[in-house]
Amino acid sequence: MDFFDITFLTQEVIPHLNDGILDSLALIIPAILIGGSFGILMGIVRVFAKKPLKIIADGFVAVIRGVPLTIQLMILYFGLPYIRIYLSPYTAALLAFIFCTGAYQSEYIRGALLSIKQGQIKAGQALGMTKSQIIWSIIVPQAIRRAIPGCGNEIIYLIKYSSLAYIVTHIELTGEAKIIASRTFRPTEVYLVAGCYYLFLITIATWLLSKLEQKLSIPGFSKANS
Numbered sequence: 242m243d244f245f246d247i248t249f250l251t252q253e254v255i256p257h258l259n260d261g262i263l264d265s266l267a268l269i270i271p272a273i274l275i276g277g278s279f280g281i282l283m284g285i286v287r288v289f290a291k292k293p294l295k296i297i298a299d300g301f302v303a304v305i306r307g308v309p310l311t312i313q314l315m316i317l318y319f320g321l322p323y324i325r326i327y328l329s330p331y332t333a334a335l336l337a338f339i340f341c342t343g344a345y346q347s348e349y350i351r352g353a354l355l356s357i358k359q360g361q362i363k364a365g366q367a368l369g370m371t372k373s374q375i376i377w378s379i380i381v382p383q384a385i386r387r388a389i390p391g392c393g394n395e396i397i398y399l400i401k402y403s404s405l406a407y408i409v410t411h412i413e414l415t416g417e418a419k420i421i422a423s424r425t426f427r428p429t430e431v432y433l434v435a436g437c438y439y440l441f442l443i444t445i446a447t448w449l450l451s452k453l454e455q456k457l458s459i460p461g462f463s464k465a466n467s
Contacts, residue, residue: 246430254421254434261417262438265403268331268413269442272338272403273396279339280346280392281385287347288354289376298347305344310402313337318409330411334403342399349391353384386457393450400442414438 286298305313318333328336357380365375407416418435422428 249425249427250430250434253425254431257417257421258414258435258438261412261414261435262442264411264413264416265406265442268335268338268403268406268411269400271335272342272399276339276342276399277346277392277396279343281350281381283343283347284350284354284384285376285381287351289372302344302347305340306348310337310341311405311408313341314405314409330406330409333409334406334411338399338402341402342395345395345398346388346392349388349395350384352391353388354380356387357383389450389454389457393447393454396446396450397443400446401439404439 283298283302286294287302290298314333314337317328317337318330321328321333361379362375365379370378403413404415406413407419412420414435418431422431425431
């Protein structure tokens, strides 16, 4: 048996991993979009909402950040049926990823919101703007720009988190690799190729995040503050 047998790779490994990466993207993309929006909303609530809502939001974030993602997946898929709530493997995995990334994104957003100088809020009030207008028109756009590096890092982690979905029987990229390795007894080749797939995804995500950061940057702003 030759190591890195081309026939084995092209006929056994790559076709199945191609299916797996599509299933991974079906988890990753919605989790990024929904989780990111959820994180922005939670960050705003944790900074600007009234105290009862802040306590609820802070408690939610503390629980999600404090409990391992694997345990969250187990609770959603294997635990909820005991209270007659049944989720498909895909739904359980997606919800876990949305909650996880949203909680961490909210922390980046919260920090970015707190970094905005209070003078800008007073200036908005002096112009007759409402609190809601000040938050959404002045504070949030600046905070999102400042939070992009941290939020982008969380997106990179999310891509790798997606490999845990096979725990709840949703067969994505890692799940496919595990099945092939178990069937062929050639784990080294299979997992190396799977690792290359993840590296490719992360490289693309890093490039897109860099382009987004450039797109949202204000010309001359960084130089003026350096």
